[in-house]
Amino acid sequence: MRAVTPRLPVLACLGAVAIAGCAQGKVDVPRDQAQARRGAVLFNTHCSGCHTIDAANTHGSKPESQLSGGERTNGPNFNIRKESRDDVLFAIRNGGFSGAIMPANVVVGRDAQDVAEFLSRYSGKGK
Numbered sequence: 001m002r003a004v005t006p007r008l009p010v011l012a013c014l015g016a017v018a019i020a021g022c023a024q025g026k027v028d029v030p031r032d033q034a035q036a037r038r039g040a041v042l043f044n045t046h047c048s049g050c051h052t053i054d055a056a057n058t059h060g061s062k063p064e065s066q067l068s069g070g071e072r073t074n075g076p077n078f079n080i081r082k083e084s085r086d087d088v089l090f091a092i093r094n095g096g097f098s099g100a101i102m103p104a105n106v107v108v109g110r111d112a113q114d115v116a117e118f119l120s121r122y123s124g125k126g127k
């Protein structure tokens, strides 16, 4: 896999280490869905610190049992929340919908497209 802008992913990764370790690979997307699979790997390495989705093997959102507010980094759980491709691209470009917590442009260009393809296909599938 080629290296992508190192700054933010490293930070996100460090945050995740404390909770779940920095699991790499092990995504649950068939190889024939090349774009979504690539997006899942990118999601695993770049978004895992703050978001949960089984298909990319990430657990960064707050636990489902924890209903009260928690860490600022706890982003939405994408097992539960369904995202459209456009919304994912918007969130990536603008740093989430609130523009406050999530860093903008963690992935760009083709990487962002691939992550959007992955999330729009695999988010909201339940647990």
Ligand code: HEC
Residues within 6 Å of the ligand: 012, 043, 046, 047, 048, 049, 050, 051, 072, 073, 074, 075, 076, 081, 083, 087, 088, 091, 092, 095, 096, 097, 098, 099, 100, 101, 102, 103, 106, 107, 115
């Ligand atoms: C530092 C933690 C952090 C990282 C890293 C992060 N996010 Fe987020 N994200 C959040 C938080 C917190 C929210 C909710 C607040 C908001 O929307 O501004 C959010 C919101 C979102 C939303 C909008 C969800 C909704 O329906 O409200 C999407 C889509 C999203 N993130 C995708 C991504 C993707 C894709 C990546 C990796 C490229 C990523 N995030 C990386 C913290 C993060």
